[in-house]
Amino acid sequence: MGKKKKDKTHKPRVIKTRSSSKGGDVIHDIESIDIDGLYQHWFLDYASYVILERAVPRIEDGLKPVQRRIAHAIKEMDDGRFNKVANVIGQTMQYHPHGDAAIGEAMVNIGQKDLLLETQGNWGDVRTGDSAAAPRYIEARLSKFALDVVYNPQTTEWQLSYDGRKKEPVTLPVKFPLLLAQGVEGIAVGLSTKILPHNFCELIKASIDVLKGKSVKIFPDFPGGGYADFTEYDQGIRGGRIKVRAKIEIQDKKALVIKEIPYGVTTTSLIESIVKASEKGKIKVKQVVDNTAKDVEILVHLQPGHAPEIVMDALYAFTDCEVSISPNACVIVEDKPRFMKVNEILKYNTEQTVKLLKRELEIRRDELMEKILFSSLEKIFIEKRIYRNIEECETFEDVISTIDKGLKPYKKQFYREITRDDILRLTEIRIKRISRYDSFKADELLKNLEEELKQTKHHLKHLTEYAIAYYQNLLDKYGKGRERKTEIKGFQTVTATEVIANNQKLYVNRADGFIGWGLRRDEFIAECSEIDDIIAIRRDGKAIVSRIAEKVFMGKDILYTGVWKKGDDRMVFNLIYSDGKTGKSFVKRFTVPAIIRDKEYDLTQGNPNSRVHYLSANPNGEAEVVNVKLTAASTARKKIFEFDFSELEIKGRGARGNTLTKYPIRKVELLQSGVSTLSGLDLWFDPASGRLNKDKRGKHVGKFDGDDLILSITKSGNYKLTGFELNTRFDGEDKTLLVEKFNPKKVITAVYWDGESKQHFVKRFQIETNTVDKDFGFIAEGIGSRLEFVSTSDSPEVMVEMVKGKSKTKETETINLEEVVDVKGWKAMGNKLSPHKVVKLKPVEESGGGGEDEPQEDASESKGVKSSRSQTQKKKSENPEPQNEQPQKESPQKSEPSPQNEQSQNQGPKQSKSQNPSQDQSQKAAQASLFEDSQPQKESQKEEVKPKSNKKSTEGMAFGIGDTIELEL
Structure with a gap:
């Protein structure tokens, strides 16, 4: 307050100073610079430089400047053999003057991606965090993929290097979504970028879909494998989030084994997080052993008395076995940073690939047309013996003029004018070539060139089809061994309070x-x-x-x-x-x-x-x-x-x-x-996470109480009985065919492929074992054997497509499996499904019924009063009375002590029976909807609804014989 506002537009002051020297005093003029200028201009220039020239990749080729300069330098050195990384670093410093350490680190990062470089020596390990050997000990060369996709001098835009001595590419003409395949991280001034690596094959297929006009969805794929939940990925933009988990398997009841680790986590840091959580008492671990070699293997030995399923969830909750990653896709577009979705980046790269392919085709077309033109000129020059007319020419200009005059009758057949340069090339043909000229070979060459030109023009007219074929060729040539490593799953939230150790x-x-x-x-x-x-x-x-x-x-x-x-x-x-x-x-x-x-x-x-x-x-x-x-x-x-x-x-x-x-x-x-007094616990099975839940996610399994068990059957042909604890784990939907409440009386019908006899078999059996948490195989153990269909319904049917006779005609037939084979032991092989070759097998959807307990109970409710109601009424009635044909009326009861009378007056627990059965039923339904059943579910299942009879109703029933509410409608 009261101070004058500083004028930022004032001119810098000039300060004169004196310094003594042998020759006398010297006056220096020093310009004083306002400190505001440093922040207004220099810092902004620095931030712009870091963003554009150091940390953020360009969208055209997906490379940072240092990566692009390494790629250019190693291409200049490329002779098909390996080069010392130290030499490549020295060559790159001609274009990137920022020190050998930064270049070496960037090159190791490229080599570990296993896409652009073929490496030799110790390049480190991203899984364990081991660093690479010194640059003088390791070697690299360009991969065949890089030579095919990244380079083309004819379509490359060039610029002078930082010192003006050499040329370097502005961007490389990459015909592939390299940015999404490799991924990138960078921290600039005021912004950062983090694009996660995606699967090679999926990117190519997605690019093909973009060219076909289809919508695409792409998700990251990490080199370390593991599981990933992309529910909140949101195409990689700011604010998105993914969860990545290690792949943990139960080795036995005393140990867990970690076979794959999350992206960005090393085995060393993972083990440290486990030890730290164990020291804090959050998990109970006896020992952690790292056996990682070619594959990751970390053994986690458990303390006695701790369930491996609970410890597994605790590892996800309290250690680096589960991490969250926040992507932030930022790229340089037209010299400006821009935040984009990965789908937009893919579409941009695909369109750019089409443009580059078009440019290459146009260049090749022009080259072919020039070759055809000169070959035709050469053919005319030699076959028409125009070269003989220049024998008497005294000057070179006369030679040019003579040749031009000799070509004049043929000029109309060429696509352009014949220039002086064309004639000069004809004069350079040697006598030896003229003397050995083969007209047949010349015609064949022209024919081949014209065929290639015709094909090139066809590709230009059908550019989209050509680009699709280009991508398909990349997939066929380089896609083998690059399948997805990270399994996509929906994670069920692990509540820390439920899994933490006491x-x-x-x-x-x-x-x-x-x-x-x-x-x-x-x-x-x-x-x-x-x-x-x-x-x-x-x-x-x-x-x-x-x-x-x-x-x-x-x-x-x-x-x-x-x-x-x-x-x-x-x-x-x-x-x-x-x-x-x-x-x-x-x-x-x-x-x-x-x-x-x-x-x-x-x-x-x-x-x-x-x-x-x-x-x-x-x-x-x-x-x-x-x-x-x-x-x-x-x-x-x-x-x-x-x-x-x-x-x-x-x-x-x-x-x-x-x-x-x-x-x-x-x-x-x-x-x-x-x-x-509670009814059974309703449980659902979520195939995506392989977990039981009470939140109605997935398929309803049934109501569970007491010693009830769950039956699970996998595609490998194994069944297992387990308890119904919520921490029970099952294989995902890609491996598990059936999860339901176990009923020992149910018959299991299975159709499987026997890998040894190469035929389909069908078998029906009942579970005869009582062992819990143990797998039992019930199909043939030959190599390639697999379970294709399983059902617990009473009369399962399948639609079978088979090949019959020598004519190999295909016919479809619906087969009732109950009629094919009788119920046998669970170890029996079963009968052949069909004498003919089965091509396709499809289950026939059942019109009604089912094997679950809950639908049966619901059906009984829809037919009449639940059977548990009669039990409840029976328990409440201390003095049961005989029933009549008409609905029962309330009979006089004995007087009770004063406290009991007060209970009845205040709607206490001991109430008289309802005079109106429908009213009683509605009250019961309302109670069930809010608090479930007031009696145990098992008791209600034992009660049976008996058919009509002229006899008196049994003791304790809450309805008369004349009531049709209990009967089949």
């Missing part, structure tokens, strides 16, 4: 209200990890969730504390509390699937002096029976009564609950432990 112990001081791993003198609760959330429920009915630490205050008088899992809707809390305002006691069952950390929640009605009398935490929704004792001073006639929590619905934590009694409670005791 590296801490949870203690609690209930009276003082502290929890944490540092309270070693207090009560031990459970093992946990350092990132777990802990829930605490206090005597005053408050609940709070907080992140575990060494010591955390949760509130005094803690009744329950334990590890809290977000989204866990199977952990059910059973609670009895008294309201501080009314004095009534309430009972409720609730879950806590979501909560805000460090915020207190009321499990009661929030009134002061509310108090919890009973609390239990049930990991699988168990419901116990308790004994409720009232105070001796209460006026209730029955001071002790039982209560069964299974008669309550499961609601949210904010629900008030049902009234248990209006009298004061003295004590609540556990009378009988309960069983789960």
Whole structure:
């Protein structure tokens, strides 16, 4: 404030200084430069120089300046033999004056791409991070691919080098998307670029698709292999992200083996990250052994008692076995940096390739036309003996004039005028050539040249087809051995809290209200990890969730504390509390699937002096029976009564609950432990990730409970029984044919190709083994044997295309496999599918039915009341009554003690049967939709719907015999 604004347009001041010398004083004029000028001009010039001349590649050839100069220098030296890298570096310094170290590092980087250079010697290893040997010890030469694709002096634009002594290319005429094939990274001033390498063959195929007008999708392919999830790749632009994982396999129950590593990660850094995570207690690893040689192999030995599947997920969550990469495609277009999508870069390179091919064809066309012209001139000059007319010419000008006069009758047949230079070339023909001139060979040469010219003109007219053929030739010539190495998969998110090893112990001081791993003198609760959330429920009915630490205050008088899992809707809390305002006691069952950390929640009605009398935490929704004792001073006639929590619905934590009694409670005791009241756990199989989930991704597998198992069958002809834990891993959709709930009574029908007999066989069998987590092969073990079809349906059909007779006519026939072979043992070979040669096999889609449990249960619901309803009604009815032909009406019940009457008045658990079956059914459906079934699923599956009968209904049924709701519609 108050200061004058500095004028930036003022002229520099001139300062005069004196210095003494032998000859006297010398006056120097020094121009003072404003510091603002340095930032306004010099820094911008420097930033522009770094962007254009050092860090960012040009889109035309996909090369940085140093890479382009290396390519030019080694081409000048190329004689087909290997050259010392030190010599190439020296040659490159004539064009790139930035030191031999930068050139050497760039050349090693090009050599490790294995595309433009053939290398000899120790060039390092990108997998292990080993550096290359010194330039004087390693050699290189241009690959055949580089000679075919990168160079053409006739179509290259040239410029003077930095010192003006030599010429260097502005860009190389690359006829291939080299930038996307090699990938590039560079950090400039104010921006950076990161383009990931793509697959050689896929780029060529995508370029062909671009020429055909098709839409294309290309994804990176890394030399180290591994798995990659490109869900958020977004064509490589800023803001995109990809996840890359190592390829980990279970060697046995005691060890994992890492066979491929993520891009940008070395075996050394990967092992260091595993050791670091183990030291922090996040994973339990006994030993890590690096056996990497030709192929990557890192053995991870596990500590006893730790499942390899969980440790595998923990490696992805806490080590460099999974890394995220953020691409940022930036290139130089028309001397300016530009952010582009990889599809746009591919399209630009493809169009440029077409332009270069067109330019090459035009040059070749002109060359051929000139050759045809001169060959024709030569033929006329010799055969018409025009050379004899120059014998008497005295001057050279007379010679030129004579030849021109002799050619005059033939000039009209040429595509252009005959020039003096053309005549001069004729004068240079030697007598020896004239004397040995062969007219037949000359005609053959002209014919070949004209054929080639005709073909060249055809290519110019059909340029797109020519470019497609060019790309196809590249693919056929150089594509072998360049198949995709990185497997594209959709990753299922690994939740750190689910896979981290239990590296801490949870203690609690209930009276003082502290929890944490540092309270070693207090009560031990459970093992946990350092990132777990802990829930605490206090005597005053408050609940709070907080992140575990060494010591955390949760509130005094803690009744329950334990590890809290977000989204866990199977952990059910059973609670009895008294309201501080009314004095009534309430009972409720609730879950806590979501909560805000460090915020207190009321499990009661929030009134002061509310108090919890009973609390239990049930990991699988168990419901116990308790004994409720009232105070001796209460006026209730029955001071002790039982209560069964299974008669309550499961609601949210904010629900008030049902009234248990209006009298004061003295004590609540556990009378009988309960069983789960939740229905089976619905699971889905996601083929992309090969994992089970509860999020309805993929195919529904079924409902699981207790000792249920999952059956999986792979294309290799193996079946395996596994548990239904969410961390169970299966092979992806490219290897796994079937994943479903195991039913030992189901018959498996399989069609397989026997590699030894070269025929298709069909077999039907039942699973007879009981071993879990072990593969059993049920097809022939010959080389090339493979499973082509498998089904567990009752009557599977396949559509078979076969070749019949000597005429080899193709016929299609639908075969019911149930009629081909009987059910045999799982080791049996089976019967031939057909006596004819099978060309194609296609399953016939089933019109209905299915092998899963859930659709069967849904079907029973659509036909009538679920069978589990009758079980629920039977359990609730203490005094079952006979059924009549008409819908049952409520019969008078015996009087109950006051607490029980209060329950019925407040819609308590012990309610009379509904008078309206349809109303009861709708209430039941609403309950099932919110809280699933209130009875175990297994019990409901055992119940059967019996057909109509004139007899009285059995005891405990909730519907009359006359009700058609239970019968087939």
